[in-house]
Structures are given as structure tokens and as C-alpha cells.
Amino acid sequence: MLFWVVTALALGAYFFVYSTYVRRKAFRGTVKLHGKTVIVTGSNTGIGKATALDLAKRGARVILACRSKQRAEAALQEIRRESGNNEVIFMQLDLGSLKSIRSFAENFLKSEPRLDLLINNAALGAPGRTEDGLGMILGVNHIGPFLLTNLLLDRLKECAPSRVVNVASYMHEFGEIDFNCINRHKCLGLGTSTLDITKIYSHSKLCNVLFTHELAQRLKGTNVTCYSLHPGSVATELDRNSKDSWYVFIFRPIFRNMFMTDPMSGAQTTLYCALQEGIEPLSGRYFSNCTLTEVKQKAKDDIVARKLWEVSERLCGMA
Ligand SMILES: NC(=O)c1ccc[n+]([C@@H]2O[C@H](COP(=O)([O-])OP(=O)(O)OC[C@H]3O[C@@H](n4cnc5c(N)ncnc54)[C@H](OP(=O)(O)O)[C@@H]3O)[C@@H](O)[C@H]2O)c1
Numbered sequence: 001m002l003f004w005v006v007t008a009l010a011l012g013a014y015f016f017v018y019s020t021y022v023r024r025k026a027f028r029g030t031v032k033l034h035g036k037t038v039i040v041t042g043s044n045t046g047i048g049k050a051t052a053l054d055l056a057k058r059g060a061r062v063i064l065a066c067r068s069k070q071r072a073e074a075a076l077q078e079i080r081r082e083s084g085n086n087e088v089i090f091m092q093l094d095l096g097s098l099k100s101i102r103s104f105a106e107n108f109l110k111s112e113p114r115l116d117l118l119i120n121n122a123a124l125g126a127p128g129r130t131e132d133g134l135g136m137i138l139g140v141n142h143i144g145p146f147l148l149t150n151l152l153l154d155r156l157k158e159c160a161p162s163r164v165v166n167v168a169s170y171m172h173e174f175g176e177i178d179f180n181c182i183n184r185h186k187c188l189g190l191g192t193s194t195l196d197i198t199k200i201y202s203h204s205k206l207c208n209v210l211f212t213h214e215l216a217q218r219l220k221g222t223n224v225t226c227y228s229l230h231p232g233s234v235a236t237e238l239d240r241n242s243k244d245s246w247y248v249f250i251f252r253p254i255f256r257n258m259f260m261t262d263p264m265s266g267a268q269t270t271l272y273c274a275l276q277e278g279i280e281p282l283s284g285r286y287f288s289n290c291t292l293t294e295v296k297q298k299a300k301d302d303i304v305a306r307k308l309w310e311v312s313e314r315l316c317g318m319a
């Protein structure tokens, strides 16, 4: 008897938690994108691939901006097959290389007349340095998309109304920007343990939110708007670098199956920010669960956001 009561309570609690904290709203817009060109970075897997598939189904010309040709090629075939859209194209982009970002932009601007949507989705949580000597997470998650966006801004302006969507994370709430560390070590934090990497990743996601805030200021009057967002807790390859056995064998399997959603559901807020009509006055803001969400002061601080912009310009050789 007691067993059944406990089981029923546990199930009830789980369904409550699932429906309140895990399940997420779907984007219901029916917008078609024929004649529009979109770039999705990191679209060979996870949330980026799901986003690219949805945009392809809507008729867009979709550029898969990925670092591995082989991994992207597999996703490309799958997206073409599932969407019936053959205008899905791979272009090589390694966000851990300023040279690769510049040559991607050059290629793109030469071969593609339009850009309607830039979706900065790629990110990682891994130790090490980029080929330019930046901390890996700072380079790939913030400086890379920062430079890429700047190199493509004129084309976005020519094609306005157009949008930039930056996939951040609720983890930005735990982030901080240590300008001393950036200036001295070209990274957002030191250390390589799982905890260190998680912290540095949070810092980089705060950079995404602040970058979006400052970008919106700079884009006023251009009809190019930008948004940052949290996709939800999504079962993807994002944690592939974690080798701790307690995580891999115990925490991850339980967490993935019970408290995470699939990549397509994780793509919904990205799609909302990219396609929802009428949100232009909310440029620079942060969304979660397809809903405008207020951020803490540290994630919308004008002075910090401007300073981060200036430091970023220096780090990628723009200034
Ligand atoms: N999953 C979640 O629960 C969650 C929660 C909050 C926020 N997010 C955010 O959602 C976004 C997508 O993550 P995900 O969960 O879909 O992760 P994922 O499955 O690991 O996909 C990340 C993508 O980024 C690409 N990437 C990594 N480093 C790159 C580089 N140097 N140059 C170009 N592309 C690179 C990866 O390419 P390779 O396959 O070649 O490595 C992959 O395509 C990220 O911005 C992440 O911070 C995810």
C-alpha cells in the first residue's frame, strides 16, 4: 500500500516538474521564407540542425556554417531529404579561427546576394586555446560570432528588415565579465575542471546577452534587429567534452531522459526570435520559452556592454 502511495506521489511530482520546468512552448508561426537567405552556425547537430531543418521547410536558402565538412555533409543530406528543399548549402566556418571567419564572410558576400537572418548558434564548453591564442570558450562562443556579425552587418542592412539571433543560455545568470582576466590572459577564466569550464561557459553566455544588448543600440534606425535567448535544457552533444564518470554514467543518462527536451523543441525560441512578427521594438532583449524574459542588471548594463564591445573589437583585430 505504502509503496503505491509513494510511487503515485513520485510520478505526480515528476509530471508536475516536467510540465512546469521542462516542456516548452512551440513556435506556431506559419511564415514562409522563399527568396530569403539564412545562415545558421553550428548546424550540423543539436539545436542548430533542428533550426536549419525548420527554416529549410519554410523555403529559405539555408547556409550551414560549420567547421567540419564531413559532419555538415551528413546533416545537409538529411535536411534536404526531410525538407524537400535543395537550397541547403554548406560553407566552411571555424569560429575558433579569425582567419576562417574572415574567409567565410568573404566567400559568402561574394557568392550570396542576400542575408535575411543570421543565427549565431554554435558554441562549446571545452578547454584550450583557439589558433589565435584566445581562450577556446571566449573565442568560439563570443569573439567568433562578434566578428562574424560585424563582417555581415552591411549585407543585413541592405536586406532589412533582417535579424540577428544569438543563442545564449539561462546560464548567463551565473556569469561575470572579468576584464582583467580578458586583458591579461585573453580568456574569460582560468582552470580546466568541469566546474571551471561550466563557469567560463556561463561567462561566455553573459557575453552573448551583453553583445546583443549593445548591438541593438548600434543598429537603431537600420531595421536590422537582434535578440538573445535561452533554448531550454536540450539533449544535444554540448556536453560531449565532459569525461567525469559520475556525470557520464549517472547524472547524464538520468538528466537527459527525464529533464531535457529534444533539439526540435530546443529550436522553438530561436525560431520565435527569427520569425515572430512584431517583436522589432524588443530588439536587444532576451527570450526564453518563446516569451520575452527580463534579465538581471548585469546582463543589460550599458557601460559593461560598451566596454565588452570595445575589448572584443581589439581582440579580433577590428579596432
Ligand atoms: N543544449 C542545451 O541544453 C543548451 C542550453 C542552453 C544554451 N544552449 C546553447 O545552444 C546552442 C547550440 O548548442 P547545442 O546544445 O545544440 O550543442 P551541440 O549539439 O554541441 O552543437 C553545437 C554546434 O556548434 C558547433 N561548433 C562548436 N565549435 C565550433 C567552432 N569552433 N566553429 C564552428 N562551429 C562550432 C558544433 O560543431 P561540431 O559538431 O563540429 O563540434 C555544433 O554544430 C549553443 O549556443 C549553446 O550554448 C544549449
Ligand SMILES: *[C@@H]1O[C@H](CO)[C@@H](O)[C@H](O)[C@H]1NC(C)=O
Pocket: 019, 020, 021, 022, 023, 024, 025, 289
Ligand atoms: C513554457 O510555457 C508553457 C505555456 O505557457 C508552460 O506550460 C511551461 O511550463 C513553460 N515552460 C517553462 C520551462 O517555463
Ligand SMILES: *[C@@H]1O[C@H](CO)[C@@H](O)[C@H](O)[C@H]1NC(C)=O
Pocket: 160, 221, 222, 223
Ligand atoms: C525601416 O522600415 C520602415 C518601415 O518599413 C521604413 O519606413 C524606413 O524607411 C526603413 N528605414 C531604413 C533605414 O531602411
